[in-house]
Amino acid sequence: MQDSTVIRFVDVHKAYSGASVLNGLSLEVRRGRTLGIMGPSGTGKSVTLRHIIGLTRADSGQVLVEDRDVAQLHRKEMRELRRRMGYVFQEGALINWLSVEENVALPLRESTSLSEEDISERVQAKLKLVHIGDTGSKMPSEISGGMKKRVGLARALITDPELILYDEPNAGLDPEIARSINRQIRELSQKLDVTAIVVEHRIDCIRAVADEVIFLDEGRALVHAGSPEEFFESDHPRLLRFFGEAETKDNP
Template structure:
């Protein structure tokens, strides 16, 4: 489904990605974890095609998105759903308008079909009856739920979650994790989650990759990662301030 090959990216001479290699299979949920500022969001922006690498390639369903024009890239983006870190909801639209937006703009569905799908999505994310509210009236957790509903409304085959639970309390964070798991079972998408919510994130992910100093230092199932002998992974999971990770 996704293959990242030797990805390099620098900003003003500072190396952020330094040869990232990662394979993500179809219908699998992969979590990319790492300390703050290690380049996780930069990596996800490369997968969306918002950033172009200095070197390397990203293959989505066999197509190298670093070598195609914007029209072809948009065709790939149409099969993509993204939950941004802050939700990225449109302030001028209601909750209903935000969720309906991709359907109105990218499909030829009738008003009633759009209405049915949006109301269904609101129910799935536990926000029934909240359609008329504006993003400014919502709490952080509710915003993430709306953003999740918007990301899934077009039933994409690939969904990217950029820190879906950052800034939320543990109860709301757990509910978002449960939602990701439930929607994955319902829609069967391939998921990439950027997170540092250990160990909770291990409950919903099939594979975990540790990003450090611009490279993937370890990949494995949640069990393998939790038993990893890699000192960087060990320090990250235990949350110890002593170890090879410099901060």
């Protein structure tokens, strides 16, 4: 089982109003591994993640999760599958009028019939896991950007998912906080042995968290490398151009 494939895209095509976004995307993520996806803005990275949780359907090709075609699942099967996935949104997506604790508890209230006591216990354990055990009663407006990201992580982890999808976990964070989030992502994948996909354009994030890396461009995995080192050593002209630009963007 160790090497089994958890996620597989086979020649996936997706267009919006005639504009092609995914154009024959194929990729694979094996159990326990973290795939990093890099690529320019608007290239379809978030769209790719949305296919996995069934929020978007491919026009053609297949998206398989544990060998099951997501497009063929019935609503109930999809709900069960989603319960085993954690999704960390780019914007954090916390609900402002709910406390940190209530935000983290939300997926449990929606998908289980656990007692309040059990919920509270689990929420506390997850907040501790991401090192913000004392923020439960605070409101989102009372905590920093880095803490909000951690709350987003705790919420994504609350159902003990086997697969976690991170959409730009460093976005909007200063470098120091970003580093601590990256360490957190790494720690989670080692401690909990989850399979993960991390979409991020920051080099330090991909270096810190990914086992393998693809570069998504023009709707395809243009470059696929077996390690971040191999990826960043590549002299593919498209990568050289991208990192030239990314560098000037990150360090103006």
